[in-house]
Amino acid sequence: MEIKFTPWRMTYIKRGEKPGEDGCVFCAMSAATRDHDGENLVLYRGENCLVVMNLYPYNTAHLMVVPYTHTADLPELDDTTAGELFTLTRRCVRILSDVYQAHGFNLGMNLGTIAGAGIAEHLHMHIVPRWIGDTNFMPIVGGLKLIPEDLDTTYARLKPHFAEL
Numbered sequence: 364m365e366i367k368f369t370p371w372r373m374t375y376i377k378r379g380e381k382p383g384e385d386g387c388v389f390c391a392m393s394a395a396t397r398d399h400d401g402e403n404l405v406l407y408r409g410e411n412c413l414v415v416m417n418l419y420p421y422n423t424a425h426l427m428v429v430p431y432t433h434t435a436d437l438p439e440l441d442d443t444t445a446g447e448l449f450t451l452t453r454r455c456v457r458i459l460s461d462v463y464q465a466h467g468f469n470l471g472m473n474l475g476t477i478a479g480a481g482i483a484e485h486l487h488m489h490i491v492p493r494w495i496g497d498t499n500f501m502p503i504v505g506g507l508k509l510i511p512e513d514l515d516t517t518y519a520r521l522k523p524h525f526a527e528l
Contacts, residue, residue, distance in 0.1 A: 407525040465492035
């Protein structure tokens, strides 16, 4: 097994130690004031959910829709929150299609650690834009994924589009 040291991820892990339900990173983002939206990569705050950029994206402009409700149990999510989660997912796809001309998307939730959830205690929907040719020899042969745009640039490109929601 190849081991990669990623000390910069500790900052992300430690973010869960900020005030929030059970030290949850997503609860901390939800509880933070709008003044901290930029540093938390929050693009939009709805009635029941927020839209955030993934700090460790699978691809450029990887977004997540996160309910304010702290739960890992999808069936337990109330209908209003579930409806907003899907409505915001649809809007994210539209915005990413317009801004980044994505050719397709991977959408999904990893429910539980066994299913691959990195933050298993708080469900969230991933929206990963895809382009023809975005997977090349680097991840396949080199085991390395390259993200061609930095997070600050992505945030600046997307934020105005979420202000219109």
